[in-house]
Amino acid sequence: MNTKTIDFSKFSSIRIGPIVDVALIENDGVPEGHFIVGSANNLLVSPTPPPLMILSKQYDFIRLEEDGLHIGAATPGGRVVSFCKKHDIAHFEYLSKLPGTLGGMLKMNAGLKEYEIFNHLIAIRTQSGWKQKGEIEYGYRKTSINEVVFEAVFEAQKGYSVERYEMFAQMRSNQPNDPSAGSCFKNPPNDYAGRLIEAVGLKGKRVGAMAFSDVHANFLVNTGGGTYADALSLIEEAKIRVKAQFNIDLQCEVVIMDGKNLTKK
Template identity: 65%
Template structure:
């Protein structure tokens, strides 16, 4: 049982957050009632976060056994994409353009359009044991998993498709390259969060060094010295304006970790 000091200003993709002692989980019996973090690619950490834990690097692995793909919860998406390319494995091409670690990708059913991590999933290993795919409620960018994900296994199909990689690259072209936490809001049914944010006049809106990107309005970007408070102000303003104009409740895709804050 040990912890590691993480400075979220450098560790998180949005480059915001304090230095925090994060508890490292080596085994299922080590799990505490703490908030779970992974690669911090879709995370906004406040000045007073709850207690945090993350999987140890021993869960950073990927291998083939009995015609299944076994992937540890701490395995980065880039490593998965590279392994699949090297071994001519299909269905994971989209991960070459989707940052994150396997646990977080499964937890939020990450994907690009209809290409989702759940599509070829067989089962997941949680603290409470193994769960089959049909025991988990997978929806658009969310699941009902509320435990740490130690491993997931996937069906194995061969035929890595370079054309899909090009297609996914083109899909990501309009997304900003400066620090962000990915999509700020989930797309509401039959609409797009980016369109709604732009329609209420917030595309390019800047508060301090935080802004809704001029490239894609659903990306909250940090121009250098952005703060948690400025990020929250913009998130709340977008929710308020979209509710007033369209009567739509935008739901955050970004995970916000701050004691006592409800959005």
């Protein structure tokens, strides 16, 4: 089994984590007992992570075939958008403003507003073979996918839109520039996590070098040298305060990788 040494304090988007040897997934071989990290854009990795694995560059591809647009699970969203612009393919413009690679986007049904990765999905190829979209349960920022995805095929419709691309760019213009793992919490039904965090007085709140951004309260940002413990402290404080004041259980969109207690908080 080949491995890759990753420094998560540089590799992860929130710039927190240890240096770890991560197993490489090659030729569809998935090591048992390992957790996939993708491009670590929505991960908070503890100093004691569980065994981790990552897709090799073998799964970074995009090609147009008769049955649709085939995209490898290690392909970055920006590369998909560039390909679709070049080949005049519609419905992928929003991926330019979503960090990460396709596998992670599929796992959490990533998107912006009503534009979601599952909207034009046909099927995915996993460890257990091809699965049609109708065989997968999915909803707002969640799916029933519980195994490694190798690739997916999407509808390939004509009509790349510069207007849609610019609209998505504008939608993301209010996000902080500091390192973060994206939205910290999922939006509860008929409400916004950012509004709730601000309402309980945590917008701009700092613990060490970690803070809930004063630009957008639902972004937990690393202002320089932030630690796992500080990040976890703020996450727990937000959950406690929002529960106490609004009786709402905030659910993390950030995946917490801790070998002692692996959970999606």
